[in-house]
Amino acid sequence: MILTVADLDxxxxxxxxxxxxxLHVAEGEMVFIVGRNGxxxxxxxxxxxxxxxxxxxxxTFDGRVxxxxxxxxMAVRGLRYVFQDKRVFSQLTVRENIELAxxxxxxxxxxxxxxxxxxxxxxxxxxxxKAGGLSGGQRQLLLLGRALIGSPKLLLIDEPTEGLxxxxxxxxxxxxxxxxxxxxxxxxxxxxxxxxxxADRIYAMREGRILGELTEPADIKDRxxxxxxx
Amino acid sequence: xxxxxRFERWRRVDxxxxxxxxxxxxxxxxxxxxxxxxxxxxxxxxxxxxxxHMGRLSFGHMLYLGLGAYAAALCAEHLNDNPFFALFAGTLxxxxxxxxxxxxxxxxxxxxxxxxxxxxxxxxxxxxVAAFAEWTSGENGMSASFAPIGGFDLGNRYLMFGVTLISLxxxxxxxxxxxxSPFGLLLRTIKENERRSIFLGYNTYLYKWLAFxxxxxxxxxxxxxxxxxxxxVTPSFIDPARSVEVVFAALIGGAGSVYGALVGGxxxxxxxxxxxxxxxxxxxxxxxxxLLLVFKFREGIWGYLLRLQTARxxxxxx
Numbered sequence: 001m002i003l004t005v006a007d008l009d010x011x012x013x014x015x016x017x018x019x020x021x022x023l024h025v026a027e028g029e030m031v032f033i034v035g036r037n038g039x040x041x042x043x044x045x046x047x048x049x050x051x052x053x054x055x056x057x058x059x060t061f062d063g064r065v066x067x068x069x070x071x072x073x074m075a076v077r078g079l080r081y082v083f084q085d086k087r088v089f090s091q092l093t094v095r096e097n098i099e100l101a102x103x104x105x106x107x108x109x110x111x112x113x114x115x116x117x118x119x120x121x122x123x124x125x126x127x128x129x130k131a132g133g134l135s136g137g138q139r140q141l142l143l144l145g146r147a148l149i150g151s152p153k154l155l156l157i158d159e160p161t162e163g164l165x166x167x168x169x170x171x172x173x174x175x176x177x178x179x180x181x182x183x184x185x186x187x188x189x190x191x192x193x194x195x196x197x198x199a200d201r202i203y204a205m206r207e208g209r210i211l212g213e214l215t216e217p218a219d220i221k222d223r224x225x226x227x228x229x230x
Numbered sequence: 231x232x233x234x235x236r237f238e239r240w241r242r243v244d245x246x247x248x249x250x251x252x253x254x255x256x257x258x259x260x261x262x263x264x265x266x267x268x269x270x271x272x273x274x275x276x277x278x279x280x281x282x283h284m285g286r287l288s289f290g291h292m293l294y295l296g297l298g299a300y301a302a303a304l305c306a307e308h309l310n311d312n313p314f315f316a317l318f319a320g321t322l323x324x325x326x327x328x329x330x331x332x333x334x335x336x337x338x339x340x341x342x343x344x345x346x347x348x349x350x351x352x353x354x355x356x357x358x359v360a361a362f363a364e365w366t367s368g369e370n371g372m373s374a375s376f377a378p379i380g381g382f383d384l385g386n387r388y389l390m391f392g393v394t395l396i397s398l399x400x401x402x403x404x405x406x407x408x409x410x411s412p413f414g415l416l417l418r419t420i421k422e423n424e425r426r427s428i429f430l431g432y433n434t435y436l437y438k439w440l441a442f443x444x445x446x447x448x449x450x451x452x453x454x455x456x457x458x459x460x461x462x463v464t465p466s467f468i469d470p471a472r473s474v475e476v477v478f479a480a481l482i483g484g485a486g487s488v489y490g491a492l493v494g495g496x497x498x499x500x501x502x503x504x505x506x507x508x509x510x511x512x513x514x515x516x517x518x519x520x521l522l523l524v525f526k527f528r529e530g531i532w533g534y535l536l537r538l539q540t541a542r543x544x545x546x547x548x
Contacts, residue, residue: 075431089419104431
């Protein structure tokens with residue numbers, strides 16, 4: 001397993017946001033976490049990424065218990081987090097955004113640019129433009145491409161299609177499809193058609209707990225079953 | 231959407247232009263006054279690394295200038311009156327302050343960062359004026375005399391001008407290299423969104439500490455140069471009330487740019503040195519300038535000029 005979460009509790013002060021969550025991700029698996037707003041999905045991802053410290057339970061990433069390991073160490077170890085808000089470093093150019101992602105990995109700039117352009121060929125003409133001028137969809141594709149620099153071991157992606165136009169959702173879907181089977185991913189998503197078509201397994205969360213898990217491909221492809229599962 | 235700025239093409243010769251500018255200024259203002267201007271520009275460059283590039287506003291940067299000035303003077307008095315050794319001592323004094331105070335200071339942001347620096351500045355001022363008055367001569371200040379080196383006496387104003395000009399050019403080159411490097415890029419991302427930098431794999435705490443120490447070291451260097459220039463050090467070199475001067479200069483010139491720091495340093499020194507000759511309450515004029523900056527010219531003089539140039543180039547390309 002590339003990721004194992006066991007009996008995880010996460011609290012904001014006295015408010016418990018995640019309670020007794022256990023899940024696992026095998027190498028190359030694409031696991032989705034679905035649930036309504038406020039279910040604790042993002043809190044779970046942030047805790048796995050090292051930004052929040054769990055109150056109880058363990059996170060084991062790539063064979064090592066990583067409780068207490070800060071987020072920058074997790075990133076160096078090969079865990080990448082793509083945030084929900086699609087924020088890039090808007091005052092820097094696209095090229096500088098890529099350079100920043102490449103530098104800690106030791107990947108050369110040319111290879112890093114190739115990685116990002118491989119995701120979104122159209123970004124090449126914006127390399128020397130301020131990243132803040134990109135559309136929401138372009139930023140999302142830049143962020144996905146940036147996350148792939150340096151051959152990460154696990155991607156955590158928070159609502160990649162949220163707020164995007166239909167055409168851009170198709171582009172993101174194509175990118176994620178291309179990564180399926182090659183890269184381990186945990187994706188928080190509320191777009192059920194995307195979930196149904198891509199997921200290897202689905203966890204449903206509500207009020208900070210795991211409700212259940214869908215593992216059968218037939219069940220996953222059945223959108224009605226996924227909706228009922230929620 | 232590629233934007234080209236004609237000013238960028240001058241970067242290969244900008245050091246020569248900076249040198250030429252101050253060489254032309256010297257006969258106009260006087261050699262000694264131009265030396266003052268250059269020392270202040272070095273201080274603004276030091277400050278702008280923190281404020282303009284990293285986005286951390288300090289209200290106590292005079293502490294590091296003052297530490298450098300007193301370190302140089304005390305070094306000359308008690309250890310070695312070689313002026314270059316004194317410069318080293320001043321720089322080291324500033325750097326040590328950064329190394330020691332940095333771990334505390336860089337954990338804070340926003341108003342806390344501004345005020346914690348002010349608090350340390352107040353402490354430093356008290357130490358100079360009272361606690362260590364036996365060493366520093368307290369409110370009276372202390373003289374700083376430096377030995378000539380191989381026949382070169384830095385008491386000669388032309389020689390001092392030359393040393394200061396070379397020092398300024400070195401600092402400009404250093405700051406340009408730093409801010410153009412991945413390190414400078416990271417500082418700007420810390421300014422914009424530190425959390426995202428962390429998730430890319432950067433230990434931002436260490437980088438902030440390093441930037442802080444470089445800033446305090448260069449401020450200390452400016453302080454040591456002041457010591458050499460005036461051959462006298464007073465508590466005004468470490469006065470917290472004067473910390474706002476470097477903030478004004480960075481804002482006037484345009485924060486986040488080496489050239490903005492130079493323009494701001496010269497502009498502020500010109501206002502504070504010459505305006506009192508014409509306007510009794512010149513500080514009120516400075517207040518009006520600040521209001522104009524906040525409401526109309528947020529990017530400062532240099533930033534405004536760059537924007538004009540970019541807009542003109544954009545029109546020409548249509």
